[in-house]
Amino acid sequence: MGHMQLMLYSPAHQAQNVMASRGSPSPRSALRGDNPRGEFSDLVPAKDEHAVEVKRIAVIGAGIMGGGIAHVSALGGYTTCLLDLDAAFLEKGLDTIRRNLQKGVERGKVSGDEMKAALRRLTFTLDLEEAASGADLVIEAVVEDMAAKLDLFGRLDRITPDHAILASNTSALSVTEMGGATNRPDRVLGMHFFNPPHIMRLVEIIRGLESSEESIGTAEEVSRGMGKETVVVNESPGFITSRVNALVGNEAFRMLQEGVASAEDIDTAVRLGLNHPMGPLEMADMVGLDTRLHILEHLQKTLGDRYRPTPIHLKHVAAGRLGRKTGRGVYTYDEQGRRK
Numbered sequence: 001m002g003h004m005q006l007m008l009y010s011p012a013h014q015a016q017n018v019m020a021s022r023g024s025p026s027p028r029s030a031l032r033g034d035n036p037r038g039e040f041s042d043l044v045p046a047k048d049e050h051a052v053e054v055k056r057i058a059v060i061g062a063g064i065m066g067g068g069i070a071h072v073s074a075l076g077g078y079t080t081c082l083l084d085l086d087a088a089f090l091e092k093g094l095d096t097i098r099r100n101l102q103k104g105v106e107r108g109k110v111s112g113d114e115m116k117a118a119l120r121r122l123t124f125t126l127d128l129e130e131a132a133s134g135a136d137l138v139i140e141a142v143v144e145d146m147a148a149k150l151d152l153f154g155r156l157d158r159i160t161p162d163h164a165i166l167a168s169n170t171s172a173l174s175v176t177e178m179g180g181a182t183n184r185p186d187r188v189l190g191m192h193f194f195n196p197p198h199i200m201r202l203v204e205i206i207r208g209l210e211s212s213e214e215s216i217g218t219a220e221e222v223s224r225g226m227g228k229e230t231v232v233v234n235e236s237p238g239f240i241t242s243r244v245n246a247l248v249g250n251e252a253f254r255m256l257q258e259g260v261a262s263a264e265d266i267d268t269a270v271r272l273g274l275n276h277p278m279g280p281l282e283m284a285d286m287v288g289l290d291t292r293l294h295i296l297e298h299l300q301k302t303l304g305d306r307y308r309p310t311p312i313h314l315k316h317v318a319a320g321r322l323g324r325k326t327g328r329g330v331y332t333y334d335e336q337g338r339r340k
Contacts, residue, residue: 052136052187052215054136054137054165055079055136056078056080056134056136056137057073057079057080057136057137057139057222058081058135058137058138059073059080059081059082059083059139059140060132060141060142060152060156061084061141062082062086062124063084063093064096064195064196064286064325065141065193065195066082066084066169067093067094067096067097068096068193068196068197068198069139069169070097070122071100071101071197071198072197072198072226073226074097074122075101075118075226075227076225076227078121078226079121080121080122080123081122081124081131081132082124082125083124083127083130083131090126094122097122101115101119102115104198128156128159129159132159132164133160134161135161136161136163137164137165137219137222138156138164138165138167139167139168139191140153140166140168140169141169143294144170144171144172144294144295145294146174149173151181153166153178153179153181157181157183165187165188165215165218166184167189167219168188168191169190169191169192169193170190170192170206171239171242171291171295172239174208174235175188175190175206175208175211175235176208176210178208179208179209185209185211186211187211188208188210188211189205189207189219190206190207190233190235190239191204191205191206191222193228195286196286201228201229202228202230202231202241203223203226203229204230205220205230205232205233206233206239207232207234220232237299237302237303238295238302242299243299243303245283246292246295248280249280249281249283249292250296250307250309250313252266252270252281252284253312253313256281257310257312263281266279281330281331282339284323284329284330285323285329285330285331287323288323289313289321289322289330290317293313293314296309297309316329324337
């Protein structure tokens with residue numbers, strides 16, 4: 001099979017043709033609720049006759065999120081294959097996994113034997129068919145671009161076994177639409193991890209219009225196997241966390257633009273005054289200012305102008321100041337991603 005072409009943001013900030021990728025299910029009852037924009041109403045998921053036992057996971061995209069997801073997958077006991085079409089991205093992702101596992105050992109969070117076992121479970125490839133053809137679960141972590149995701153889900157639908165669940169790590173986009181690109185919409189859902197995945201404890205499980213209860217239950221069980229807590233969200237733009245984070249981050253940029261305070265003081269105030277682990281501007285740098293901009297633009301389109309990006313944010317992206325991955329965003333970073 002030839003290499004597939006997907007868009008992903010590289011460290012140089014341009015869109016490139018690269019891709020930055022156990023247990024029985026425990027069904028949950030359907031969530032109900034009003035949805036003023038019509039995505040869901042009195043949702044009753046379809047039943048799936050065949051539950052999936054997940055042993056092999058493919059992660060598509062070796063960027064910050066994909067590499068982190070592969071880390072917790074392998075550490076959680078799953079045979080894991082990490083894929084990227086860019087060899088340099090793949091090598092960087094693997095180096096980051098090794099480095100973060102070693103830090104876990106040094107801090108007493110992971111034993112040396114656990115680290116070795118995780119690395120034995122982890123393989124990597126540049127070929128999509130090699131990564132996904134035997135997977136029970138595929139988690140994609142490519143660029144927040146719907147066209148790229150639809151292309152990928154169509155390809156995965158043809159490559160993966162019929163029983164496989166296809167999950168997106170999207171922060172805001174429609175998993176229902178992604179499911180529509182496949183012949184298995186009941187096995188398509190969202191698994192939204194948080195940055196950095198090997199530290200952050202939450203996974204948002206996103207229920208698409210046709211996601212089955214068995215698929216949702218399997219995703220919850222796999223997440224718990226990775227040491228995570230879960231919440232199940234009926235699909236809505238931005239889900240829970242991205243809607244809140246986007247507003248907080250946007251307001252922080254607005255205060256920075258208005259000269260209310262320095263970036264450092266805004267972040268310090270939110271960390272110490274509101275007990276957040278990171279300030280909103282340093283978090284934006286970590287996520288990527290381009291990624292955060294994609295989310296804001298989508299939420300502005302679907303939820304209204306309260307999500308309109310600020311001019312200073314737009315200028316940073318236009319200048320290629322995308323955060324840690326480019327060495328400069330709101331703050332400046334060295335080659336190891338440490339603030340200067």
